[in-house]
Amino acid sequence: MNRQFPCLEVHLDRLYHNAHQVISRCEEQGIQVCGVIKGVNGMPEMAHTMRKAGAVQIGTSRLEQIAQCRAAGIEGPFLLIRIPGLTELSDTVALCDMSLQSERSVLDALEQECQRQNKTHSVIVMADLGDLREGFWDRDEFVSACVHVERDLPRVHLAGVGVNLSCYGAIQPTPEKMKQLVGLARRVEDAIGRKLEIVSGGATSSYTLVHWHTMPEGINHLRIGENILLGYDLQKLWHIQDMDYLRTDTFTLTAEVIEVREKPSYPQGQFCIDAFGHKPVYEDHGIRRRALLALGRADVGELESLMPRETGVTVVGGSSDHCILDVTECPRRLEVGDTVSFSLCYSHLLYLTGREDVLVTFTGM
Ligand SMILES: *Cc1c(COP(=O)(O)O)cnc(C)c1O
Numbered sequence: 349m350n351r352q353f354p355c356l357e358v359h360l361d362r363l364y365h366n367a368h369q370v371i372s373r374c375e376e377q378g379i380q381v382c383g384v385i386k387g388v389n390g391m392p393e394m395a396h397t398m399r400k401a402g403a404v405q406i407g408t409s410r411l412e413q414i415a416q417c418r419a420a421g422i423e424g425p426f427l428l429i430r431i432p433g434l435t436e437l438s439d440t441v442a443l444c445d446m447s448l449q450s451e452r453s454v455l456d457a458l459e460q461e462c463q464r465q466n467k468t469h470s471v472i473v474m475a476d477l478g479d480l481r482e483g484f485w486d487r488d489e490f491v492s493a494c495v496h497v498e499r500d501l502p503r504v505h506l507a508g509v510g511v512n513l514s515c516y517g518a519i520q521p522t523p524e525k526m527k528q529l530v531g532l533a534r535r536v537e538d539a540i541g542r543k544l545e546i547v548s549g550g551a552t553s554s555y556t557l558v559h560w561h562t563m564p565e566g567i568n569h570l571r572i573g574e575n576i577l578l579g580y581d582l583q584k585l586w587h588i589q590d591m592d593y594l595r596t597d598t599f600t601l602t603a604e605v606i607e608v609r610e611k612p613s614y615p616q617g618q619f620c621i622d623a624f625g626h627k628p629v630y631e632d633h634g635i636r637r638r639a640l641l642a643l644g645r646a647d648v649g650e651l652e653s654l655m656p657r658e659t660g661v662t663v664v665g666g667s668s669d670h671c672i673l674d675v676t677e678c679p680r681r682l683e684v685g686d687t688v689s690f691s692l693c694y695s696h697l698l699y700l701t702g703r704e705d706v707l708v709t710f711t712g713m
Pocket of ligand 1: 384386387409429430448512550551552553571572573574575
């Protein structure tokens with residue numbers, strides 16, 4: 349197969365820059381960083397870059413990605429950041445050094461599995477502070493589960509406690525939320541009579557407190573993916589202006605033009621539904637110059653949010669395998685065989701790196 353496009357170019361020098369910027373700022377405030385690679389399908393090159401920039405662990409939600417990194421010679425420790433199911437425990441113990449946990453029955457089964465494999469495994473027990481995804485809700489139950497690990501599960505090491513925010517519930521990490529987690533950590537420490545190694549305050553959204561120098565004392569760990577990979581969410585969605593020490597052009601997607609034609613912008617005929625069962629609303633802008641790309645929702649998910657790298661190019665829409673551009677205002681006169689490049693956001697990256705038929709190239713290393 350002579351596939352050249354779509355092509356995802358990975359700018360490893362820019363990714364190293366972002367990783368270094370984020371991790372060094374965290375380190376200055378006594379916070380270690382787990383570099384999260386689930387947004388790029390566990391790409392070992394990304395894990396390597398994050399480790400080189402000082403990530404203390406590599407984290408991902410999928411065991412397959414950890415297996416892939418290990419096979420590629422990436423050194424751990426590896427942190428499993430989706431709480432494992434019972435059926436995942438044998439691979440969790442075999443492949444991961446540490447995992448997030450939120451169920452007492454899973455912790456007990458983890459002890460059994462550790463005995464079976466004659467290994468030890470570290471855990472970060474999760475508290476839910478309002479975002480309503482994973483984590484203990486009842487504070488006493490949380491503390492007693494931590495004490496149970498410490499006292500009754502000799503092969504499971506209680507490394508620390510953690511929280512996740514702004515994922516399901518869109519709850520903002522604030523100094524108050526962080527202080528609640530530190531308070532829970534202190535309760536656990538009082539009960540077990542020793543310090544915890546890790547108090548993990550969250551993901552990219554919690555990095556805002558590092559940036560603003562408002563992170564409370566006691567948080568010493570974050571799990572960061574997006575802000576290293578793309579630097580997009582906090583700068584473009586949270587509108588944080590002075591975070592321009594992070595690059596947002598760390599990946600370039602390039603696709604091939606397969607048709608260029610002047611066409612009406614308003615469909616003609618009787619309306620039914622589109623390829624995904626929706627009834628979109630169309631606006632009539634008259635005759636426009638439109639380019640069709642060999643790229644679709646199967647490759648990137650949502651097409652409309654792709655960010656063209658040149659002026660005068662607008663994504664109009666598309667379907668599973670086609671992307672329609674309006675190029676009427678583009679100074680470059682596009683022809684069949686030309687290519688068009690885009691910057692990406694997280695969901696695009698997630699879909700693109702999960703496909704076998706998207707070429708991935710590495711530059712800047
Ligand atoms: C995905 C995830 C992260 C990393 O999130 P980013 O927003 O990419 O930094 C951290 N922790 C958990 C539990 C996650 O699921």
